[in-house]
Amino acid sequence: xxxxxxxxxxxxxxxxxxASIASVLDEVSPTASEQWMKAAAFPSEVHVELLKAGRIPDxxxxxxxxxxxxxxxxxWLYRTTFxxxxxxxxxxxxxxxxxxxxxxxxxxxxxxxxxxxxxxxxTWRASLSPENxxxxxxxxxxxxKSAQKLAKELEATHGRVRAGSCxxxxxxxxxVRKAQYNWRWDWGxxxxxxxxxxxxxxxxxTARIDAANTRALVSAAPALSPSLKVDLVVxxxxxxxxxxxxxxxxxxxxxxxxxxxxxxxxxGLKDVIGWDLEGKVELWWPVGYGSQTLYNVEISLLGxxxxxxxxxxxxxxxxxxxRVGFRTVSLIQExxxxxxxxxxxxxxxFEVNGVRMFMGGSNWIPAHNFLxxxxxxxxxxxxxxxxxxxxxxxxxxxxxxxxxxxFYDICDELGVLVWQxxxxxxxxxxxxxxxxxxxxxxxxxNVKRLRHHPSIAIFCGNNEGASSSSPHASLCAHVRxxxxxxxxxxxxxxxxxxxxxxxxxxxxxxxxxDPPIPYHRxxxxxxxxxDTADPTMGDVHQWNIWGGKEWPWxxxxxxxxxxxxxxxxxxxxxxKTVDYWxxxxxxxRWAQSKMMAQHDRAGSHERRFAIVMNENFRLTDDLETHxxxxxxxxxxxxxxxxxxxxxxxxxxxxxxxxGVLVWQMNDCWPVISWAIADFFLRAKPAYYTIARELxxxxxxxxxxxxxxxxxxxxxxxxxVWGANATLSARxxxxxxxxxxxxxxxxxxxxxxxxxxxxxTTEIASxxxxxxxxxxxxxxxxxxxxxxxxxxxxxxSGEILARYxxxxxxxxLVDFPDPGLDxxxxxxxxxxxxxxxxxxxLFTADxxxxxxxxxxxxxxxxxxxxxVFPGDPxxxxxxxxxxxxxxxRAAYMGCERGRVVYGQ
Ligand code: BMA
Numbered sequence: 001x002x003x004x005x006x007x008x009x010x011x012x013x014x015x016x017x018x019a020s021i022a023s024v025l026d027e028v029s030p031t032a033s034e035q036w037m038k039a040a041a042f043p044s045e046v047h048v049e050l051l052k053a054g055r056i057p058d059x060x061x062x063x064x065x066x067x068x069x070x071x072x073x074x075x076w077l078y079r080t081t082f083x084x085x086x087x088x089x090x091x092x093x094x095x096x097x098x099x100x101x102x103x104x105x106x107x108x109x110x111x112x113x114x115x116x117x118x119x120x121x122x123t124w125r126a127s128l129s130p131e132n133x134x135x136x137x138x139x140x141x142x143x144x145k146s147a148q149k150l151a152k153e154l155e156a157t158h159g160r161v162r163a164g165s166c167x168x169x170x171x172x173x174x175x176v177r178k179a180q181y182n183w184r185w186d187w188g189x190x191x192x193x194x195x196x197x198x199x200x201x202x203x204x205x206t207a208r209i210d211a212a213n214t215r216a217l218v219s220a221a222p223a224l225s226p227s228l229k230v231d232l233v234v235x236x237x238x239x240x241x242x243x244x245x246x247x248x249x250x251x252x253x254x255x256x257x258x259x260x261x262x263x264x265x266x267x268g269l270k271d272v273i274g275w276d277l278e279g280k281v282e283l284w285w286p287v288g289y290g291s292q293t294l295y296n297v298e299i300s301l302l303g304x305x306x307x308x309x310x311x312x313x314x315x316x317x318x319x320x321x322x323r324v325g326f327r328t329v330s331l332i333q334e335x336x337x338x339x340x341x342x343x344x345x346x347x348x349x350f351e352v353n354g355v356r357m358f359m360g361g362s363n364w365i366p367a368h369n370f371l372x373x374x375x376x377x378x379x380x381x382x383x384x385x386x387x388x389x390x391x392x393x394x395x396x397x398x399x400x401x402x403x404x405x406x407f408y409d410i411c412d413e414l415g416v417l418v419w420q421x422x423x424x425x426x427x428x429x430x431x432x433x434x435x436x437x438x439x440x441x442x443x444x445x446n447v448k449r450l451r452h453h454p455s456i457a458i459f460c461g462n463n464e465g466a467s468s469s470s471p472h473a474s475l476c477a478h479v480r481x482x483x484x485x486x487x488x489x490x491x492x493x494x495x496x497x498x499x500x501x502x503x504x505x506x507x508x509x510x511x512x513x514d515p516p517i518p519y520h521r522x523x524x525x526x527x528x529x530x531d532t533a534d535p536t537m538g539d540v541h542q543w544n545i546w547g548g549k550e551w552p553w554x555x556x557x558x559x560x561x562x563x564x565x566x567x568x569x570x571x572x573x574x575x576k577t578v579d580y581w582x583x584x585x586x587x588x589r590w591a592q593s594k595m596m597a598q599h600d601r602a603g604s605h606e607r608r609f610a611i612v613m614n615e616n617f618r619l620t621d622d623l624e625t626h627x628x629x630x631x632x633x634x635x636x637x638x639x640x641x642x643x644x645x646x647x648x649x650x651x652x653x654x655x656x657x658x659g660v661l662v663w664q665m666n667d668c669w670p671v672i673s674w675a676i677a678d679f680f681l682r683a684k685p686a687y688y689t690i691a692r693e694l695x696x697x698x699x700x701x702x703x704x705x706x707x708x709x710x711x712x713x714x715x716x717x718x719x720v721w722g723a724n725a726t727l728s729a730r731x732x733x734x735x736x737x738x739x740x741x742x743x744x745x746x747x748x749x750x751x752x753x754x755x756x757x758x759x760t761t762e763i764a765s766x767x768x769x770x771x772x773x774x775x776x777x778x779x780x781x782x783x784x785x786x787x788x789x790x791x792x793x794x795x796s797g798e799i800l801a802r803y804x805x806x807x808x809x810x811x812l813v814d815f816p817d818p819g820l821d822x823x824x825x826x827x828x829x830x831x832x833x834x835x836x837x838x839x840x841l842f843t844a845d846x847x848x849x850x851x852x853x854x855x856x857x858x859x860x861x862x863x864x865x866x867v868f869p870g871d872p873x874x875x876x877x878x879x880x881x882x883x884x885x886x887x888r889a890a891y892m893g894c895e896r897g898r899v900v901y902g903q
Contacts, residue, residue, distance in 0.1 A: 221354020
């Protein structure tokens with residue numbers, strides 16, 4: 001009999017546990033039935049059901065989060081009935097498979113308990129016997145208990161630990177294997193939901209494929225020769241298995257190679273095939289380096305009846321298809337040839353198919369507090385946004401979840417490399433036996449689920465669970481429990497979970513991953529002893545800027561590392577998103593109101609915003625202007641970091657910085673946070689400025705210190721360089737224009753250069769010219785000069801990159817009226833100016849519709865741009881044509897913006 005998978009997704013109902021009924025099983029009975037509510041969707045989470053049933057207010061609006069706290073303390077029930085399909089009633093083996101139960105759950109089938117689940121990240125399987133599976137009318141009943149309460153009970157038993165700070169949730173969270181951000185984080189609300197959040201199915205079979213390792217191997221460079229091996233683990237009646245058929249095909253269905261092999265009855269079978277595929281398949285490449293060619297490996301388990309020639313019907317016991325890509329990936333930590341400003345140390349860089357690549361990307365948190373609210377389209381929209389922003393790596397941070405398969409499928413298709421943290425964040429995790437057992441199983445489940453994705457570049461033991469570059473010391477005592485911190489705290493003799501990060505996890509990864517996938521014990525980790533802030537080795541989280549020591553963002557160029565896997569600056573989201581959470585409340589529509597504080601969860605944000613806003617921008621009580629200013633602050637700061645750290649990719653032996661990942665790509669609800677695109681996918685200016693810094697070819701410019709701020713300078717110098725991520729050299733012309741903001745003075749210079757492949761090239765270093773000084777003794781006049789740089793392809797004249805360097809701090813600059821000229825033609829926006837304009841940000845408001853709460857659909861090819869006289873720009877905009885929209889333009893000097901298209 002062939003294995004059959006039946007999704008149990010119909011007929012679900014839910015209710016609150018009634019504490020007055022002693023036995024939970026009595027709740028399934030008809031007397032309780034009037035309280036059962038039909039589930040609006042499946043998979044399901046109670047908050048989503050309650051919201052759809054109109055029983056709770058939207059927790060994302062106003063202060064509603066606090067109205068729904070009772071839900072996490074309550075127990076919840078789900079039930080459905082299902083039949084066994086007629087053709088399957090002669091089943092030999094049957095299992096119920098739960099791909100995700102959140103989290104503490106007793107599962108009953110026909111009144112008998114078949115499973116206790118306590119780890120949201122595991123796939124749970126319950127084997128069924130003829131006594132508990134009927135042909136018809138099986139009642140499946142789920143009893144979810146409070147994870148919050150269990151965490152407190154476990155804490156009482158095992159002791160209170162240090163775990164982040166007051167705004168990273170209650171420390172008891174470390175004891176329960178539930179998404180840690182559910183307990184609240186410094187960008188997210190406390191919403192302890194529960195429910196069957198991923199699919200449930202019934203599997204009936206004689207024998208089935210329990211695990212298949214489809215090993216798409218590639219030999220080391222320069223040979224890079226591909227081959228395929230397959231290992232199988234069979235469950236059920238192994239003696240019924242005669243063999244297996246393996247087919248390697250292209251995605252269009254055409255077959256590259258197939259083979260039927262005899263399996264000889266074993267359960268764990270290594271190398272059932274070993275095919276040399278030289279010349280038959282193409283390699284998979286990260287975006288920018290080649291195509292993302294993928295192949296299907298189809299495995300059929302063959303049984304009695306058809307022999308090895310059968311390919312369908314009764315003879316096929318089970319089938320499974322895996323989509324694979326052929327590539328090698330390694331993490332290279334080798335000595336640098338020369339020291340940089342930090343010292344010598346070692347690289348921390350990724351090499352794919354023998355090519356060393358600079359990583360520019362983002363940190364990812366779950367894109368919703370309620371995971372069932374996310375569709376495959378949402379994941380695609382997010383990841384496409386990331387890829388379109390020229391990013392090639394996404395780090396799945398350890399306080400969220402292992403994302404569903406579709407997330408990694410899309411990364412495979414887009415060529416986005418994945419840094420996957422195991423799910424441990426900012427805490428002293430325990431390591432008692434049952435905990436170790438649970439997380440070992442969790443990590444095995446997920447490593448086996450994910451290893452075949454060519455996008456998976458690294459598994460990482462934890463996020464700041466055992467390491468940190470620096471504490472975000474703050475009013476909220478936002479201390480980070482790390483190797484280093486543990487030493488500093490004193491009184492903590494050992495970090496128990498080191499056994500997980502240093503022994504259990506690397507062993508699981510090594511055992512199950514061939515081709516190998518790099519493992520790193522924690523992010524950040526590196527340095528001598530336990531010094532995880534060492535910029536000469538490993539990865540670092542740079543939080544001394546903005547957080548921690550509150551250094552100004554202008555210090556980023558001098559505070560990088562070998563791989564900066566976290567750093568960031570927050571900003572307000574789009575005003576439409578702010579208006580969403582205000583929910584019509586006009587009284588609190590000002591920057592420091594309590595409603596804004598409710599939607600800004602980070603420690604010390606008031607004082608941190610106050611410091612940087614005060615230092616750099618003119619203070620304002622106009623909300624729109626303030627929003628724009630915070631966004632400009634974020635985009636200026638973050639792009640400076642990408643620009644100056646990417647500069648440190650200086651070619652072999654001098655690959656000082658090999659990656660920059662901003663904290664953070666996204667949000668899980670509408671909030672003021674470090675995100676570069678908000679909850680509704682509204683990209684902030686930082687998204688675009690990062691995209692420009694990560695173009696295959698970019699131009700960088702650094703102006704030395706203004707000794708008297710932006711109102712006088714002494715010998716200001718600029719250094720200019722080009723970055724080239726492509727594998728060929730490029731002849732370019734650097735065009736510099738110097739424009740004085742306050743007079744008609746202008747100057748220009750041109751330098752010919754060759755950008756070396758896959759590294760940066762220094763092009764020029766010079767004193768910034770300026771209008772003639774009023775008298776011979778006066779200091780330099782370049783303080784009001786904006787420097788524009790363009791890299792132009794020497795052969796074709798194509799403009800490859802632009803960047804403009806403005807006097808700082810902005811509060812001291814009197815931005816002149818740029819004489820903005822904007823013309824919208826179809827899906828193109830033509831922009832020209834008479835004076836340079838800084839941070840020109842277009843936003844579109846669709847007319848006649850309530851834009852609140854809908855995902856942003858208008859997409860700009862570029863935005864938040866600086867435009868120079870004589871250098872008009874065209875921005876392409878998708879989703880504008882045929883709609884009645886208003887386009888607003890905001891820029892420095894006109895921060896509130898004005899309508900430039902539509903009335
Ligand atoms: C990082 C992350 C998160 C946190 C962020 C901002 O270090 O690992 O824990 O949200 O800082 O504080």
